[in-house]
Amino acid sequence: NFILTQPLSVSESPGKTVNISCTRTNGSIETKYLQWYQQRPGNSPTTVIFEDYRRPSGVPDRFSVAFDGSSNSAFLIISGLKAEDEADYYCQTFDTDTQVFGGGTKLTVL
């Protein structure tokens, strides 16, 4: 089994760029597709990135992903931060008969 570790919180000013990391223990971060979900308070999660790099329709290209094999991590990169980006973000991947979520990162737009 494995876990996905995310920072508890990140913060940045509007217009800036923020990176949210997702580090896998035990196994390569690139073994299976990685997804990222955004969850605003009181709402169900929605996908911002699926299958490593793909964006659902309606998600702006300010959202992107990078992978770093040396740290076994993926990074959700949000550029041109807007107040509406303030939310919790979760990475997620899967293995045979199981799904795993990261602990979630609270993004504050200052």
Add this chain to the structure above:
Amino acid sequence: QVELVQSGTEVKRTGASVKVSCRASGYDFIDYYIHWVRQAPGQGLEWIGRIHPDSGVTQYSPRFRGRITMSRDLSVNTSFLEMTSLTSDDTAVFYCARWGERILPPYGGSSSQFDLWGQGTLVTVSS
């Protein structure tokens, strides 16, 4: 309209059981796995398990195995999650979610993601 609609808020006593429903509409119910995810207050998302709607075959997280049962009723396109021996630690919002990989051919339009979520069901457990 493609959606998952869950049953309403539940308040239970410690030791009781709860059964939450998730009705699918707007798509072929048997063509996608339904998963259940738990979110305790102020906490993250936790995977509980999944059900193959056509066969009824289930996979459960070891953390919940023995205390949960997932089922479905094809006549009403509805999945169910039942959890027994509730404690205050089970107080949470429970979500059903569709995994976007199609089970049946043709497989066009499949995607590896939770592409559809229910609105969540709050289960409060108190003594």
